[in-house]
Amino acid sequence: MSYAIVCSDLSFAWADGSPVLTGLDAAFGTGRTGLIGVNGSGKSTLLKIIAGELRPASGAVSVAGEIGYLPQNLVLDGAATVADLLGISRVRDALHAIERGEATEENFTAVGDEWDVEERARAELDRLGLDHLDLDRTVPTLSGGEAVMVALAARFLARPDVLLLDEPTNNLDLDARHRLYDAVASWTGVLVVVSHDRELLDRVDEIADLRDGAVRTFGGNLSAYEELLAVEREAAERAVRAAETDVRRQKRDLVEAHVKLARRKRYGAKMEENKREPKIVMGARKRQAQESAGKHRILHEERLADARDRLGEAEDAVREDAEIRVDLPATRVPAARTVATVTGLTAPDPDVGTLAELIVRGPERIALTGPNGSGKTTFLRTLTGDRVPEGTDVKIGVDGVRYLPQRLDVLDDDLTVVDNVRLRAPSAPPSKIRAGLARFLFRGTRAERPAGTLSGGERFRAVLASLLLAEPAPQLLLLDEPTNNLDMASTAQLAQALTAYQGALIVVSHDVPFLRTLKITRWLRMDKTTGLTEIDPL
Structure with a gap:
């Protein structure tokens, strides 16, 4: 399988020394990937590193092509217009200047091959339900959802090879969400989207789960991934039950071994007290019993330790996020x-x-x-x-x-x-x-x-x-x-x-x-x- 994004041995920590990623290896395919994980696992940080917004302390990132990145929290210039957000203001101004008769080399250079930029921009806005927006409308007059959708339209309009989206459905109403779902479903380039939106994650080609400092990738959407986790969890729970049974058995065997050894010790003491055998024979028997007892005890203790290790591994394999229990x-x-x-x-x-x-x-x-x-x-x-x-x-x-x-x-x-x-x-x-x-x-x-x-x-x-x-x-x-x-x-x-x-x-x-x-x-x-x-x- 070919990969569009490869992250090798990435490490990153905040200024106060708090580690976020340590020696992370990850690779993302050429389709659409949903990046999931609990809050604080480093999803947004990883996206920023891939986008070049943050520099890792160590490691390397390889990306096949140009990157388009939509952060979770947009920082917008209050004086900016919709055209500015779309990134077409310079070309648009040059086009309008040429239309007014200002056919300068500078204006033609600015336009380049983008003669249809306004038409494409309006088509992208229309596709995302923003056809009512004028290109000269300013940012303060937009709702939060409209600003996000305009920023998203800008990324689609730029047609990058790799598109990175961080929680794009936050603050979007239902209509806007469904337009975003359709846009993601029709995206033919590389896409990595961080999201907790189940409907969006059911439209991707693979799921990458960032957990405990490692990325696990599964081919399929979120529903398919959760079905796999359910099967794994059931198998892990069976392993836990088997391991618990083994621990109980080993504990019982260890107790029985101690009882047998105690009986032998009492028998040896009684024989020595009655002096029924020569002293040299009794001494040899005592040494043999002690050696046998030590070996027997060590054997059972090792078996119990091994059983406990297997139980620990089985319990670790049960993937379960802590549940809160309240009675109100x-x-x-x-x-x-x-x-x-x-x-x-x-x-x-x-x-x-x-x-x-x-x-x-x-x-x-x-x-x-x-x-x-x-x-x-x-x-x-x-x-x-x-x-x-x-x-x-x-x-x-x-x-x-x-x-x-x-x-x-x-x-x-x-x-x-x-x-x-x-x-x-x-x-x-x-x-x-x-x-x-x-x-x-x-x-x-x-x-x-x-x-x-x-x-x-x-x-x-x-x-x-x-x-x-x-x-x-x-x-x-x-x-x-x-x-x-x-x-x-x-x-x-x-x-x-x-x-x-x-x-x-x-x-x-x-x-x-x-x-x-x-x-x-x-x-x-x-x-x-x-x-x-x-x-x-x-």
Whole structure:
């Protein structure tokens, strides 16, 4: 198999000495590769090294052709235009100058062979659902999703040999995501995409899993890869059970050996006491028994050690990301209780079925969808009482309302995990807080770490713990794009926690597979023109 990207013995550490990659070897094929791994495993760092944005401490990278790179966090010039983002401003200006009669050598050189650059740019924008954008429109007037899609259009327009995408579906609404899926499916060059988006990862040709400092590559999409892992896990679990049985057997054999040796020792002592045999014969027997006993004990101890080693290897082969286990009975809301009422909902051009009032009752699970910029985040903040528009009235019928913003910025970085939870549950006994944190995988000294030192996945769990362990217990939970920037293990942990949650839930998300795991009871769509409407399940 030919490889488009080869990484040899790569090592990289941050300025403070924290290692990210150590002696990493990896190779990516000529098709589309989905690069997965837990938060903090080094996926984005690896992409930046391949793109030339970071220089490794050691090792080498070989790339077959020109690279196009879309980072996870775009840094955009506020004065830039759509044409600037597309990288066509210089050629476009030269074209317009020639059209005005300024047929200079400098303008012709600038254009080169790009006479159709505007037409190609508009076609690329149209393919990604951005045909409404003018090329002279400035960055500040774009939504976050539109800016990402324009940047993506720029990479497609440049037609690089190798395209690197880092979490491209973050901040994209459903329509934009599906256009991205189609664009990725039709990409004929080399593509490496870091993502936790299951639907996107089901459109790649191979999966590369960066775990424990090594990359394992599998031919096939994410679903096929997970099926393989399930088979491997089943085999590993069988090996664990067999190894555990072997350890128990070796322990039993060792105990029996000690019993037999003790009997021989007592027999020898009795013979010596009764002096039934000559002293020289008894001495020889004693030495022989001691040597035999030592060899026997060593043999059984070695067998037990070997069995324990096999058990350790078998347990290491069981791939399982730690699961959080929570029990949240205090969040329960009776089915008949009115949790929240929002009246005075208006829209500029209401459609048939537009809601003028939203009533949330009992432990409802509501998914709030809609295009970027439609006001979903504003609506959640309305429910918290933070921003209530004029003419709108909000009534909350439960004690605890908790809001999880997109940025997960609800922790005090200078406080420990324990102290952050204590802020939201000041009357809870320390033992109760620590018991709760243990279920979120913060045991012992881990709970004493400052929030500012946590990895992405750890920070997510700490945020979740601070919300769900709060007092009064949250009976209305508002989540704003909770799976953005979460790896698949953390997304699964969030779903586990929300399965135990018994209160009302309103979640803004474009992650349809995640929403389905939550057993959503009502689906709402928000549009800034037509307002809030109920829709069929996605």
